[in-house]
Amino acid sequence: MRIDSVDFFYARMPEVTLEADGSQDALLVRVRAGEAEGWGECEASPLTSIAAFVTPRSHGVCRPVADSVLGERLDGPADIARIARLVARNSMDLLQAPHTFSGIEIALWDLLGRVREEPVWRLLGTTQAHAKTPYASVLFGDSPEQTLARGRDAVARGFRAVKFGWGPFGMGDVATDADHLHAAREAIGDDRELMVDAGQVWQRDVEAAAARIPALTEVRALWLEEPFGASEYDAYADLAAIAARAGSAGRGSVRLAGGEGAHEEAMARNLMRHGGIGFVQIDTGRVGGIGPSARIAGDAGERGITYVNHTFTSHLALSASLQPFAGVRDAVICEYPAEPKQLAVDITRTHLTLDADGRLQIPDAPGLGLEVDLEALSPYLRTVGITIDGETLYSSPQPGSTVLSS
């Protein structure tokens, strides 16, 4: 096969707020090769990512992503890896390129899986897919009482693990943060896992982060996520050492988690090698797709670090994010978009739901195992037009175009 077309579909809620909720818009990617097609999703700014696909070349290694994808042969996984290397080389100086390519790469795997009638995880060499235990991501409330209520709500929806994040956490005083943490633990009881996401709030201020370690240790938080900027490896390492010492007093220690900001495999490797993290969290829709995510999952295992997906959008993105570590039995926990906006729900005809034990089975169906529902999406679709000197460089595909079945 040859890659005949790559089409982007930009969907957006009527109102997009300043919440830390990544499901308010989406950039879907459809790749066609002959009679086959596949779908992926970029976890990225839609207009900027489309621009990176079509932008005029600036020089030999600042070329549009399209140059390395359209017309390329696609006969197996090795071709996907080859195309990824082309993009990395030809778009070396185009910063947005990995975010754009991530959705394309996912669509290439989906397409290949549909053609071969195999789930993507099997194409990756995985012989058995292990069910995961999803955690609910909820925002800290404005008050500890609100945090308590949100935690109880997540429990009522059947989650066995709950992550609290963002909101006021880390921005006020240490005692208020402790109140929120105790409210969170009270809400979910003693038997569920509790995780905390600081959303890079301390940038590289180890002291500010360390001041929260005692309360995090007291409430037995499994991990503290993104205390610092994505590349602040030394701050991560210093805090990890402080957290380990706090734990050795007999109450178990808080591990650090991070990696969602990685936009290439090397960044994730560096955080694992130099940051002292216990959990590496990879967004398949940002890091370059499924191939690099699977390699990171392998590396993590060798280092004794637990791989976790980062997913805050649709179930298409969720399925893509589960494939790379479907075969890792010990990596039990997965992120699950607990309260996505309606557009993220409408992206796929079917959904990945929790079973009676609060667990998630990974689809054993061709490709990513889900069908995109363009018709349901059409109210959300935005039409993008880009011109240079009055000539059309890009124009969104018609929403009503026929979806091929593979």
Next chain:
Amino acid sequence: MRIDSVDFFYARMPEVTLEADGSQDALLVRVRAGEAEGWGECEASPLTSIAAFVTPRSHGVCRPVADSVLGERLDGPADIARIARLVARNSMDLLQAPHTFSGIEIALWDLLGRVREEPVWRLLGTTQAHAKTPYASVLFGDSPEQTLARGRDAVARGFRAVKFGWGPFGMGDVATDADHLHAAREAIGDDRELMVDAGQVWQRDVEAAAARIPALTEVRALWLEEPFGASEYDAYADLAAIAARAGSAGRGSVRLAGGEGAHEEAMARNLMRHGGIGFVQIDTGRVGGIGPSARIAGDAGERGITYVNHTFTSHLALSASLQPFAGVRDAVICEYPAEPKQLAVDITRTHLTLDADGRLQIPDAPGLGLEVDLEALSPYLRTVGITIDGETLYSSPQPGSTVLSS
């Protein structure tokens, strides 16, 4: 003052080739605040960088760069740092943002310098600007003979240091690379500095890179630049150790150089801390502008690493790239765009030229010390239009608009 407007000017040569020549297009940024204006340049894909400025928000930390800049107060350097932190926070998940903001940040410094009638380096706290010794960047030839000819040409143009890079280097066999290196040294004689740029050709293959160390040591190369991907710190460190051992046999050792791919301060810090480099090369038009570059220059000094600018475009970009290390007496070498395309020449009315000793004086004039020549640029200017649902989101400013003098 408040920031009233940010305008982008996208200039492009009639033909853009696949050469590794970054001067084939340019993205200029004009910032206006009241009656004052300043200019900067992004070293980045123009269309993609414009899109990152205007793109609709996706969520609270995936916002367009414009949201953190327009309408902000600008009364001193602290405001520039504050705006940079806003961008880093509000556009955390917008990968292209640092490339877009770099040109804006440079324009903010230029504007402030013009208002205060001080060169930017003085605003940075530098009391004396030290002249630099520019090196010419030339491409390796297709044959060692061509490499020899290119080196002789650079010598004839008065350069006291010459860097050879890209072309066939690193792609063929080790003996051919050695022939090129000996031709390069022969061309420039024994008294000039020789540098080599591998353009990330070995990705993370330490063995392939190490095979070139003996020849690099024989020809007394001052540095080997970008042997690996920008974030491959461990590969850098391993190669640095190999190079140091090769040098200890009494012939001086080759140091590693890198950093042009850094799009935030932390990436440069990581390469210095974990990569074993001897030279850190920063592109002010990518790393976030002049502020982070100056902090990296300070950090480098404390670590015994030499700061060098990375500049391959206009003299506006060159002046911006010299400000952060103007005061570092020991950082003598600077990159100088030796054979830029005509559009890069036409960007400014005046230019930074080598003196009789082959040295470059840093302008002691307000801001960046150069005037942008929009009239000369007008043949190169491209008009960009971006619409969403038929409504104009972005439209290039008219090329003929009046340039205010400060």
